[in-house]
Amino acid sequence: MIDSELIESSLTEPESFAALFDRYSAMLYRYVSRRLGPQAAEDVVGDTFLAAFGARHRYDLARPDARPWLFGIATKLVARHHRAEAARYRALRRSPVDGPAEGPAERVAEGVTASAVRPALAAALAALPRKDRDVLLLVAWADFTYEQVGDALGVPVGTVRSRLHRARRKVRAALGDTNPMHEEE
Numbered sequence: 215m216i217d218s219e220l221i222e223s224s225l226t227e228p229e230s231f232a233a234l235f236d237r238y239s240a241m242l243y244r245y246v247s248r249r250l251g252p253q254a255a256e257d258v259v260g261d262t263f264l265a266a267f268g269a270r271h272r273y274d275l276a277r278p279d280a281r282p283w284l285f286g287i288a289t290k291l292v293a294r295h296h297r298a299e300a301a302r303y304r305a306l307r308r309s310p311v312d313g314p315a316e317g318p319a320e321r322v323a324e325g326v327t328a329s330a331v332r333p334a335l336a337a338a339l340a341a342l343p344r345k346d347r348d349v350l351l352l353v354a355w356a357d358f359t360y361e362q363v364g365d366a367l368g369v370p371v372g373t374v375r376s377r378l379h380r381a382r383r384k385v386r387a388a389l390g391d392t393n394p395m396h397e398e399e
Contacts, residue, residue, distance in 0.1 A: 215233070216278045216279075217234060217237075217278060217279055217280035217281070218273070218275045218276070218277060218278045218279075218280065220233050220234055220280075221234070221270050221273045221275065221280060222275055224267075224270055225270065225271060228267075231263075231266075231267055231270065234263070234266070234280060234284070235263050238280070238281060238284055239259055239263070241281075241356070242259045242262060242284060242285065242288050243255050243256070243259050244355070245285065245288065245351070245352075245355050245356045246258045246259055246262075246288055246291075246292060248351070248355050249292050249295075249351060249355075250292060250295050254295055258288060258291045258292060258295065259288070261291055262284060262287045262288040262291060263284075265287050265291070266280075266283070266284055266287055269287075277365070279362075281362065282358070282362045282363075282365035282366040283365070283366070285352060285356055285358070285362075285366040286365065286366035286367055286368065289348050289352065289366060289367060292348075293344060293348070303336040303337065303339050303340030304336070304337075304340055306332065306333070306336035334388055334389055335385070335388075335389065337388065338384065338385045338388030338389065339351075339385070341384070341388070342381055342384060342385070345367075345377060346377045346378075346380055346381040346384070347381065348367060349363055349367070349374055349377040349378050349381060350377075350378060350381035350382065350385070352366060352367075353378060360374045360375060360378070363378075
């Protein structure tokens, strides 16, 4: 059953909404956990589905995919935890760099490079305006298209493009205008 059918069905059979939880909770948890940490992620994901269940009668049934709607709710709840998120990035920036995981030489080299830029990346993310950071992280961590980000945040695709461009430019500048994952030796 597609998402919109599940939501419509849940209006008369509330237990059918559980299928959306089964379908998207892990995906939402990964996204929110990256933004707020695992402790807050469980609460935010639960609150996301609670809010979605309460608002299901207002869902636009013409939209078959509920993922942008759910991620939009989650992103708004994350905004409430914005101070904690910014503090997490500041702490990550100050935290010691972990060593690379064992594996093939190429993965080790990438791990070392990624670990080395982690503090600078965390600082760049913390410095971004919340709206720009939301767009960047929905694209990077939730693998959303521009249209899905627009649906999730309730903004036009052009706004998504400009926010994403601005966020990428600022992060790139904070990393010295290079992509350390693709530098030649």
